[in-house]
Amino acid sequence: MGEVHSVDRVVIRFAGDSGDGMQLTGDRFTSDTARLGNDFSTLPNFPAEIRAPQGTVAGVSSFQVHFADFDIRTPGDRPDVLVAMNPAALKANLHDLPRGAVILADTADFTTRNLAKLGYTDNPLTDGTLEAYEVHGFDLTGLAVAAVAPFRLGRKDAARTKNMFALGLLSWLYSRPEQGTLDFLARKFAGKPDIRDANIAAFKAGFAFGETTEVFTARYQVASAPMPSGTYRQITGNTALAYGLMAGAAKAGLQLFLGAYPITPASDVLHILSRAKDHGVITLQAEDEIAAVGAALGASYAGALGVTSTSGPGMALKMETISLAVMLELPLVICDIQRAGPATGMPTKTEQADLFQAVYGRHGEAPLPVIAAQSPGDCFDTALEAVRIALTYRTPVILLSDGYLGNGAEPWAVPSLADLPAIDPGFVTEAPAEGEFLPYARDEKLARPLAIPGTPGLEHRIGGIEKAAGTGNVSYDPDNHEYMVRLRQAKIDGIADDLPPLVVEDPSGRAKVLVVGWGSSYGPISAAARRVRLSGRAVATLHLRHLNPLPADLGDILRRYDRVIVPEMNLGQLAMILRAKYLVDCESYSRVRGLPISLSELAEDLIDVIDEKTPNDPKEGR
Amino acid sequence: MGEVHSVDRVVIRFAGDSGDGMQLTGDRFTSDTARLGNDFSTLPNFPAEIRAPQGTVAGVSSFQVHFADFDIRTPGDRPDVLVAMNPAALKANLHDLPRGAVILADTADFTTRNLAKLGYTDNPLTDGTLEAYEVHGFDLTGLAVAAVAPFRLGRKDAARTKNMFALGLLSWLYSRPEQGTLDFLARKFAGKPDIRDANIAAFKAGFAFGETTEVFTARYQVASAPMPSGTYRQITGNTALAYGLMAGAAKAGLQLFLGAYPITPASDVLHILSRAKDHGVITLQAEDEIAAVGAALGASYAGALGVTSTSGPGMALKMETISLAVMLELPLVICDIQRAGPATGMPTKTEQADLFQAVYGRHGEAPLPVIAAQSPGDCFDTALEAVRIALTYRTPVILLSDGYLGNGAEPWAVPSLADLPAIDPGFVTEAPAEGEFLPYARDEKLARPLAIPGTPGLEHRIGGIEKAAGTGNVSYDPDNHEYMVRLRQAKIDGIADDLPPLVVEDPSGRAKVLVVGWGSSYGPISAAARRVRLSGRAVATLHLRHLNPLPADLGDILRRYDRVIVPEMNLGQLAMILRAKYLVDCESYSRVRGLPISLSELAEDLIDVIDEKTPNDPKEGR
Amino acid sequence: MTATAPGLAGVPLSLTPLNRKDFTSDQEVRWCPGCGDYAVLAAFQGLMPQLGIKRENTVIVSGIGCSSRFPYYVDSYGMHSIHGRAPAIATGVATARSDLAVWVITGDGDALSIGGNHLIHALRRNVNITILLFNNRIYGLTKGQYSPTSELGKVTKSTPVGSVDHPFNPISLALGAEASFVARTIDSDRAHLTEVLTAAVGHRGAALVEIYQNCPIFNDDAFIDLKGPKAPGVIRLVDGEPITFGPDGSKSVVRALDGTLSVIDTADADPAQVVVHDAHAADPSPAFSLSRLTDTGVLQQSPIGIFRQVERPSFDDQVRDQITMPQPGERMSALQGLINGSDTWTVN
Amino acid sequence: MTATAPGLAGVPLSLTPLNRKDFTSDQEVRWCPGCGDYAVLAAFQGLMPQLGIKRENTVIVSGIGCSSRFPYYVDSYGMHSIHGRAPAIATGVATARSDLAVWVITGDGDALSIGGNHLIHALRRNVNITILLFNNRIYGLTKGQYSPTSELGKVTKSTPVGSVDHPFNPISLALGAEASFVARTIDSDRAHLTEVLTAAVGHRGAALVEIYQNCPIFNDDAFIDLKGPKAPGVIRLVDGEPITFGPDGSKSVVRALDGTLSVIDTADADPAQVVVHDAHAADPSPAFSLSRLTDTGVLQQSPIGIFRQVERPSFDDQVRDQITMPQPGERMSALQGLINGSDTWTVN
């Protein structure tokens, strides 16, 4: 033993019962990976039930981590290694494994009875059905229990340390440092020394087991990835989103007010901001989504930065109030962490199918800006951008993230807040030298002046009835209505004028096919494009942050290519918007599986498209 | 006197204070017009306030009726005659009058004080500012009070009869029969003989005044319009809609259940159906729009025909539940009587800006059929069609009407119910001979079997979580989700296969410009097209009832024309959908004034388009 | 033949006796081990065959939450709807059909947070539905945020330094909302559960049953002091009986001059002073005062049983009474008459 | 300098005295002639200058309905929002800012039908807002449908043969929802209106004031029997006083043994038996029993005044107590620390 192979990338999936601590195990492994300077990307996968019956497929919880010595973009389509803590975990995940994958199973649970419950007549670990894989079965539970025997825990608590045993083993196998996990356990169980020590012992025993068992012919190492210099941390999308909102509020000098109602996968935004009370953040868990956005709107009216966060069903409920915000022209940030729909759908699965709702889902002509984040870390920048737009243009802004971004993690170069531009809320504080205050007057961006309650001399009333230009008084005048409808639209359309030029990625400059994406499909698209390019073909990619209004230079770009492919986790929503706006035959590449788009499938499909389109193009380096 | 001129069409607008009974007066005039066999179209215009302060512009209520000896399509852009019961009514309506229009004013209210309140320093009736019009001022109030003196009413009640005096005068002027109004008054005030007799006296006095006064040099008559044979009545869109829903339920042999929450301009649907209890109709005034649609969905689940009716803000609130209905695949009819938005907007004004919300306004991929009515009477057929689709395809259907259709009236050839095709709800009543009942199996239209509670042996559970094909059990399987998302879409798309071919109107067959419309813009579009054709130019028109899915032959039709113009009372919603779907450069013709599109403006604009496009086209008959 | 309990009048009786298994669906039950929901499901499945009604005439409508998975596990008709809306949907079901036994399953978040309005309106209207409110004083399904029944100061994911929302007392709220049947029971007392649910479904009109339900994962032992037949804090309400409780009835509920209730040692109480429970009082005030005996913070004391049960016409019955459906043969001609109206003219 | 009434603590005082005209906006008032809303507006505009607070620190949030046009007519900050949502929006305003006097204007449909949930949650949370609920027992703005407070059998456009919905008693509902301040007044009694509104705005926490308001157009004379100082059916509640009413105090409110209240002739009443009103009772039960003295049908008898007024920390105060905003100079560095977290690594 002791031989160490270098590999460039590995995908490991930890899977077990909901109670087996797989999320924690994966998270720890990821942290250690981060410390080694690998690039990584993670995909937690929760069961729909809180704790479905033990040993059932429905109760399997998993965590996938992809780490590499280069810049990666996705958590990986298919795991190289599956850690299966019980037969259900094996059954639930087997179909995702490529031939030759390593299966590391805890045999403790592979009893005839448990297997029978799952419909197995024989033990798959030993009946030869897994011969396409490299299967290693160990009694991880037994080994862990033995390792923690000195601590006299109950049987249940002792068995629970098996996840740390497994983590120790994997840490050994992939040459991860031990210290991070040891420190973490010491912190986490500081109040329960027995549990702490047992977990530490189990972890060390797992590590030692790798060292001593002769099963593994080699261990592996993945070198650190070249990354731009900076200070990094691991971050999930929901955390980055919360921090981005806080940064935006701080940059604008406003108090952040979050009104929210819990809903998967958005609840963490509420949880994280609820812990930020010492940063002046107010959170309100409202009675429902309507009250949540209502309170946020009230807070914005009062001069705070009102924000609300939710997922699809909650978005549907908020629309009437958002329409009011459009009419009032008040700043407001609405975060939609999308999940698979319609209706309740698959709450723990990801999707990008709320774009239509965000852009078009209100009664009347109620235009508002819609922007989307492309990676967990990017949620920070997108949140900041949402705050900027909301305050600059006095408008509600919808920010689209999704379950994959929200829960997924990646290394993130922590920005220096001092370097970020300030945002000026530009409240009017004094009555005009002459004439009356006109709350619906316009600046050069068509934004209106905001005077918050408490400002003397600027008392005025706003409301949801159509308002006269300038004064904001109630008006039923037909011409005024037409004017105001077009003005609200023009204000939003005008946001495009301030956007930086789009950047198309096309290293060879020869691409005839353009792939346009938005949101979390950034990972699969850019990874697939890299693979396509490595195959010697040229492909251009363009990722949109701003979905409404669309950037001013987008039409020209689209028209430059022979084919435009739009991969989305929906039935082609962005594709349809682009077609309408630019009359370009954008083709939808649609996957609606509740999972990120498969990068290898996408890469293959793109290659087919390119080869068909440019059959005579010489393939360099092939 | 006594000379009678024949004219082919007249537009009269009755205008006065909210309390002056203008709606009633207009309605009566219309009924008498109907009796004469004229074609007609009406446009009531309510103030936003229930009863704004007397004598203010905000408190003016008006009713416009257009009647003619030929087939007309709109209530007319500009009145030929304005009946102004007070100075505010004159002020509020003057700008709509063409030069030469007749103004018939009640001088009683034109006091210096009242005029001053409105900003008049002089009496406009006499100061010469109205010289472009034919102005007739009478003390209608005084004349009416004098006429009813024998009945010893209080001053207020006596003055109230002035509307009947005015109606009598107008009836004389336009040669309307007296009997209808006399019968009506007898019925309406059967319980209050004094009031009845006073109103009758005022009406007759008005008529006699026309006969005796020497002011009018002639009276007019409008011959009856040639109409297809049949039994006719006057009908508003909301009434026709309610009757259409009842007819649909009756044809399907189901009980009609309406869940609704009052909202302008949809409340009348609730009112009308609430009066149909002896037809087995259940109505529930729910606590809000969400409960209204929820109760309707529950009723549908229980085997009734669930319907809900509302307007824009209420639609926004219903969307989450509608998304559930999409997932459950239950029949449900959702009627949106659109009004001007966004937010509260202009509740008493019309608009067509909820199309986007109807087609795209839900989270996740939640496709459903959307259809629209084109005229008051057509609301009946559209409601029937909604019921047919909902029951055949087991789906919620959104029916779009609007304030103009809902409140506007026209003559309507009453259909014979016996001639309408039956609708088969096709409930499953028996357990399958073998195997289990599969509530999510599919027929050839991809519709699922419906077994309602109470059916033995078919007990099953449905819900908003993604369901396994066939069984309908909860499923988180990625492939199943993808399958079900596409299946729900395919089911809705498939509705297009059963639609009759579209009919393009192009009498000359030479048109190069196609005008595509939907909903209530039918009137202005077809009237404008007629005017364009009368000018010797060719134009084609196409009106869509089915907006989602779009008819199968639409794409081919659009591609046949040089230009496609889409007039809508929004910022181009249908235009955008057509562009996306067919990549045809459909041009939006957009008017957002809370009023029907002006037919003369549209006609002129279409002529410009045609002349630019086909400058060398010889204009026949010009 | 239909059932005789007023709440079930109109629901056809089963011709063959049914048993618990008839009400067990083929779906695997997926609550956490030890969840109180299991006990309620078991009591329900045990109770249903006793009602004698046809299985196919049972409809269970639920919202969203752990408890709202309930209908999947019962082999009847059922709908797992959306968050908070079950009472509205059930109102439609119950109004459209007089031959169904309609149940609503909901949680403290589902019923009292997002669904609060539908709940109070269903109660005031007195729709003939039976509502089981699983109160675990926490949001289970979304993994542990505080709910409208969580005690002040509750530390949860969304209240890391303690909640500041004064909780609802669901019984007080229901009484304030004009409810005609209001009761409380607890997952750990199967006999009581069965008894209360039987009374609830037998009541004509809206019956609200609050069920204290333990969530071992996110709010374990919230009802620990009310568990077991000897629990000192459980105040059992029995109609017509004096309200005493605790070991050997050592505590008594007495009424002060201002009408409020308090608990004193039975030893110190004049027997004439001890409140005799009257669930049928026309005025909801006595039931309301009883509801205030529940602790507002961590639970140590709470009444269980039927607080109020009065007769009032049910909404759906009254709606149906106003409606006449013409005979099938006459429906179309009646409608034709309506559509024609009184004011037609004919063009030939 | 801030106001001294607890409900206004934190709201700065005006340096110059204000008068009614300062609270009159330039918008023309557009209610129907004779509408009760005029009287409430007048009382409000008369009261505001008395409070002494800065005009610009007043915010009025309303929903949709005739009454909800109110904010347009008051020259302060205001928002005419959407139907039913004013309490939620006001919760945001009041929580974000401690220096504002926040009013909610709502109607019986707005507050109790579509907005019922927000209302009960604002009450239980005890947000520092003053809610004026204009109860005309009808939907005015939509031209006359019945509302959740309309009496049974009410004939309206949507109930042509009479409503079958049992109405809410807004006072009972509010008490069931844990309200800390609950009162009722009437448009026709200007002095009483002013007195009650003054107490309400002075209360810290959510104050609900139900105002009986006549709608001459769609529900005229709904309160005719309660109009005028001598109205026989008005039961005036005065804290600390025995509850008698009617001509010469000829009627008295007495408590039965079961805690319920009834009205008897004063002549027949033992003075000791007459209920003495205690608005400050910790237990809401006495107030609840008083609320049941209101007729459920057409109104002939109803208590007005303050039913309940107890101290309980307000939601927004408690929220703010948990929060510390770093000094401006430190905010960014504190945030930088949070964002960095404890687990960073550096790439050079």
Ligand SMILES: Cc1ncc(C[n+]2csc(CCOP(=O)(O)OP(=O)(O)O)c2C)c(N)n1
């Ligand atoms: C519109 C909407 N908002 C939020 C959610 C998320 N959600 C699901 S269940 C739930 C609360 C569950 O709590 P409770 O009703 O007490 O049920 P329990 O899980 O405790 O049985 C929430 C907030 C949702 N599904 N839909």
Ligand SMILES: Cc1ncc(C[n+]2csc(CCOP(=O)(O)OP(=O)(O)O)c2C)c(N)n1
């Ligand atoms: C979402 C929504 N639903 C319905 C309406 C229509 N609507 C406006 S006010 C109102 C009820 C008014 O009644 P109430 O609150 O009692 O106020 P009032 O007019 O009697 O003062 C309704 C149903 C609306 N504006 N928005």
Ligand code: SF4
């Ligand atoms: S989370 Fe709690 S309530 Fe939900 S199933 Fe688990 S134990 Fe039961």
Ligand code: SF4
């Ligand atoms: S309708 Fe009634 S409530 Fe509305 S303004 Fe007129 S009188 Fe007042």
Ligand SMILES: [Mg+2]
């Ligand atoms: Mg709960």
Ligand SMILES: [Mg+2]
């Ligand atoms: Mg009202």
